[in-house]
Amino acid sequence: DTGVSQDPRHKITKRGQNVTFRCDPISEHNRLYWYRQTLGQGPEFLTYFQNEAQLEKSRLLSDRFSAERPKGSFSTLEIQRTEQGDSAMYLCASSSTQLGNQETQYFGPGTRLLVL
Amino acid sequence: GQNIDQPTEMTATEGAIVQINCTYQTSGFNGLFWYQQHAGEAPTFLSYNVLDGLEEKGRFSSFLSRSKGYSYLLLKELQMKDSASYLCAVRDNTDKLIFGTGTRLQVFP
Numbered sequence: 198d199t200g201v202s203q204d205p206r207h208k209i210t211k212r213g214q215n216v217t218f219r220c221d222p223i224s225e226h227n228r229l230y231w232y233r234q235t236l237g238q239g240p241e242f243l244t245y246f247q248n249e250a251q252l253e254k255s256r257l258l259s260d261r262f263s264a265e266r267p268k269g270s271f272s273t274l275e276i277q278r279t280e281q282g283d284s285a286m287y288l289c290a291s292s293s294t295q296l297g298n299q300e301t302q303y304f305g306p307g308t309r310l311l312v313l
Numbered sequence: 314g315q316n317i318d319q320p321t322e323m324t325a326t327e328g329a330i331v332q333i334n335c336t337y338q339t340s341g342f343n344g345l346f347w348y349q350q351h352a353g354e355a356p357t358f359l360s361y362n363v364l365d366g367l368e369e370k371g372r373f374s375s376f377l378s379r380s381k382g383y384s385y386l387l388l389k390e391l392q393m394k395d396s397a398s399y400l401c402a403v404r405d406n407t408d409k410l411i412f413g414t415g416t417r418l419q420v421f422p
Contacts, residue, residue, distance in 0.1 A: 199357070230409065239317075239400050239412030240356065253407055288355060290410075301346070302410060304355040 199223070201305035203289050209311045210279055217275045218308045222291030229272050230290040230302060231264055233257070240288055246272060247294070279312045286310075315339050317413035319401050324419045325391050333386045333399050333416045341406025347375050347386045348400040350415065356400055360386070388418075396420045 200223040222229045232240035244254045248269040266272040290302040316338045325331040344363040348356035362377035374387040398415040
């Protein structure tokens, strides 16, 4: 257990429905990252926050995806009008910039999404 | 572009040594990470290199050559529980991680 938690752990939804995932980072970590991983692939970067500011978004993140970190603590990732291609494991990671170059991202257990 | 290459699969015997190679071409470089990932679980941090050379942590060591865009993870005294995927990742100049596809290692008795 890295101290990063995600909820729910599993989600099954029908195509066209909206889903929202939550990530709670390690409490003293100021950075929070979202990645997506499909079977047999490494994680792909989606977006990240430093405190409450969203610093970067991947081109993978279509306008159906939105992420927030309103108080600089937990974050939510929402997918609107889900498609079957959205089926994946959604991973959250957190890190602290206080370590400078030693900054290491610690991953949560992930939310596995299946879109039927 | 961003490109990280590592072998798809490797097999080894319990008690042996295995070396997993990783080559990278990225738009920026702020360090290279190795993560272990068991099936259905999240990646767990193993090692980090930002300067050239070898970093040793118990049974695991990681090497980096920045001029060659090359790293390897060395696992010694293999145990059955080491059967997992090993992910090579580069932190780019905006601090996000760029991952390879991972190397699935199977350890046999």
